[in-house]
Amino acid sequence: MLIDPKTKKSLLNLLSGLEKPIKSRGFPAGFYDSAVKISLNQSLQRGFLLKYVLVDIMGFPCAYQPIEKVAWEIDFVFNGTHCTVSSEKFGYRLYIRSKDRKIISRLSNQLPLIFNKAVLLLQKHLETFSASEIEKGDIIIVNQYKELFDMYTFFKRQAQRKRNLRNIKTKEKDFAKSWNTGIKAGRESFYFEQAAYFAFFGLLEHLLVLLLAFRNFNPKAESIKKFIFLKWSEKYKRIFNLIDGQFNEYYMFLVKLSRQNRNLYAHGKFSKDNSSMLVYLAGTGLISAKPFNFNDNADAPLFRWLGGSGESFQKLDKFLQLLTEHIDFKVSMQIIRGGLNIDFSPKERREYKKLMHSGDASEFVEHTNDLIDRYQNMDW
Structure with a gap:
């Protein structure tokens, strides 16, 4: 990402108090033992951009994966005080090598403010950069399949539980009480069914977007952003x-x-x-304006009170099962159900094609998840 001279000049002025160490990694032995460690998790905004500002733009030296549980460290001197900012497993840390409480207090407040202002200066350029990458189709879609599937499953099971309560034969002798209990369970089953349908279509729309990366996507011919906001039916016809x-x-x-x-x-x-x-029909009273249909009883009050049978969910589940077995979607579903984010870059789409040709992505998913787990835990 390129920034204009004006923004770079503003960054230089803002960060003018930070000096590069005379020697890279030249801090004295025992530096961390004598340094005060301060967590930046609450004070630092968009900390993941700090390395980009200090290293990629300003040219400060950076140590990558210097030790276990540390992703990177950037050394600098601020007003004569040796400091390090780092990205660690449990967040961002600032190390200040000083025993003077006034200096420690001042820098622990001053430096996060400077860092945040520096990141804020990049906001406009980040928006432009992101829009350009989206236009090229060079993006990664966060895979939220599991969360949406679990949401659908939760409401579906709740609907089933209420249906079971509706059908339980009790020894209750009071007919009215028994009737009302059954009606209440059926009505609540209906409510959960509607929630499950909403959840399923949310799952379906998300799944269709993820599957686009496996269906000969061409960023020069179609836009991911436009595809995302198509009606689900249009997306469905593009994928299947x-x-x-x-x-x-x-x-x-x-x-x-x-x-x-x-x-x-x-x-x-x-x-x-x-x-x-x-x-209003004179002589009769109020009547529905809906065209009459002999077979249309799905919206009758009694139907809602009794709840459905659950047959629709069986068919929805069979649809999802079909995708895991179908020759055209087996590999893509292995990757999606494996929890991997879906990369639309040309390089990854070529990799997906190779996997689809092989007919199995289980080893790829396992290996990638292992790398992700190691990276998140910072086990180098």
Whole structure:
């Protein structure tokens, strides 16, 4: 990322009090034993950019992975006091080599302010840089499949639990009480079902975006950002070939499900068929403005009170299972379910193609997760 001369001049003025050490890693033996360690976790904003400011722009020396649990260290001298700022397993740390409490107090307050102002100067350039990378399609999508899947599973199971309560035969002799208990369980089952449908379509939309990286994505021909905000049905048709009978069948099922449940409740139960409106018919009274349909009983009050059967969830689960077994999606689902973020860069998309050609990504997922775990724990 390039910055303009004006911004660099501002950074130079802001950081003018920081001097590079005369010798790289030239601090005296026992430096850390005699230094005061201060946590910057609460005071430092966007600390991950600090190394970029000090090293990549300003040219300060940096030690990468000098010891276990430390990602990088940057040495500098500020107003004659030797200091180090570092990225460690449990956060960012500032080391001040001084026994003077006044100096320690002043620097522990002053340096985080300077660092934050330096990072803030980059904000405009970061926005421009990010927009450019997105336009090129050179981005990584954070994989949130597990969280969204768990959310869907939670509501689905809660709906099932309420259905089971509805169907339990009790010894309650009071018919009204027994009836009301069953109705309450059915109604709550219906509420959880609606939440589960919302969660599933959220999961589906996220999954379709992740799968784009495996479906001959061409950043010159299509925009990731525009794709993200397409309707789920448009994304579905881009990812899945509807000539395939299975995917066409699920598409029709999902369209119907979204119209009956997701769309209706997402828009305050207002629908295009006028079902939320009544008109007055002289001599009869209020009647529904909705066109009559003999088979349309899904929205009847009794249906909502009794709750559904759970059959829709079985079909949704079979759809997800199909993706894990289908020859075109087995590898991509291994990677997605393995929790890896999805990299849209040309290099990684070529790697994905190789894995899809091999038919198995289990070793790739295991190896990558091991590297991520080691990096997060800073085990070098």
